[in-house]
């Protein structure tokens with residue numbers, strides 16, 4: 566499945582957002598604090614809602630997804646006026662070509678028990694409504710409105726595919742330090758692992774054949790960009806039984822030198838995590854600032870690398886990427902239709918569409934990085950040094 570449209574109302578810094586058509590590879594740009602991560606968070610939110618309770622140690626569902634974000638006052642746009650409903654709409658295309666829509670609206674119950682009540686839940690497939698809530702039973706029994714059908718495996722039989730797709734969304738914001746010191750951090754893994762702490766466990770849980778095939782492809786990519794890198798392998802520590810990835814670097818010793826992930830450079834680790842995630846599933850992949858810790862020349866190649874992996878499979882993942890990097894967006898194969906440019910306004914962030922001048926510049930062969938990114942730079946950036954004097 567692929568997400569083709571995302572529309573939001575009163576979601577964090579968006580009073581109203583319509584993304585327009587989303588392609589298989591999208592780059593989200595905008596100044597700091599313009600809402601790039603908040604946009605990805607809307608999709609992580611749907612994942613958290615859809616996640617069956619058993620898959621999360623402390624359960625899933627709407628109530629928890631809102632609470633995990635600090636409750637409704639933090640999540641609802643501060644500019645929300647009389648209409649205080651938080652509302653999300655996603656339009657999707659199935660691998661079989663089916664058109665899906667999912668809508669969810671909710672607000673505070675307004676009583677001391679601090680719950681969130683569904684104002685709308687709607688599912689449509691190829692023009693046919695599969696779920697319309699509130700229904701008659703909901704109106705009689707308000708407690709029902711605290712749970713979405715997305716999270717109720719027993720109720721969502723007709724759209725299990727959709728619920729499953731949302732729950733498989735991956736958010737990748739790989740922080741090498743957390744992965745390197747995973748053993749010391751021990752059990753304190755954040756649920757759904759946004760920072761890659763559980764990455765090695767995911768590698769370990771993958772069947773041997775698939776794991777080896779993926780590692781071979783990653784090995785090939787790394788050999789092209791990491792000096793002296795030769796080989797990648799997966800092992801389980803004889804004593805602790807914990808999974809590790811080891812890399813062999815060309816060395817004066819004939820057999821080379823094997824290093825564990827704790828010795829890898831931050832960039833090598835981020836690249837391994839990124840490549841693995843691209844191949845890991847057919848669901849949605851959300852990537853935060855992949856340029857971090859990577860050499861600019863490697864960053865320039867990432868869009869093509871992503872495209873290559875996507876081309877190899879019909880069910881390849883759709884990828885939404887936040888970035889500040891001109892190098893990443895210097896690739897001339899990225900059309901303006903693959904970029905969402907966000908612009909903060911006093912009453913909330915909006916999508917900043919192309920102006921005629923920009924269209925001409927892009928048509929003349931300039932990259933989206935050159936044309937669009939400079940408009941996201943703060944105007945008074947020179948004041949930064951002055952303010953420290």
Ligand SMILES: Nc1ncnc2c1ncn2[C@@H]1O[C@H](COP(=O)(O)OP(=O)(O)OP(=O)(O)O)[C@@H](O)[C@H]1O
Nearest residue numbers: 577578597598599600601602603639640641642643
């Ligand atoms: N409920 C809310 N109402 C209005 N604004 C909000 C709300 N919640 C968060 N924000 C604002 O959203 C902004 C943060 O957005 P976000 O983290 O998505 O930015 P970003 O574009 O990812 O920035 P960066 O490039 O620094 O990562 C902050 O300015 C914060 O005040």
Ligand SMILES: [Mg+2]
Nearest residue numbers: 601602603887
């Ligand atoms: Mg961010």
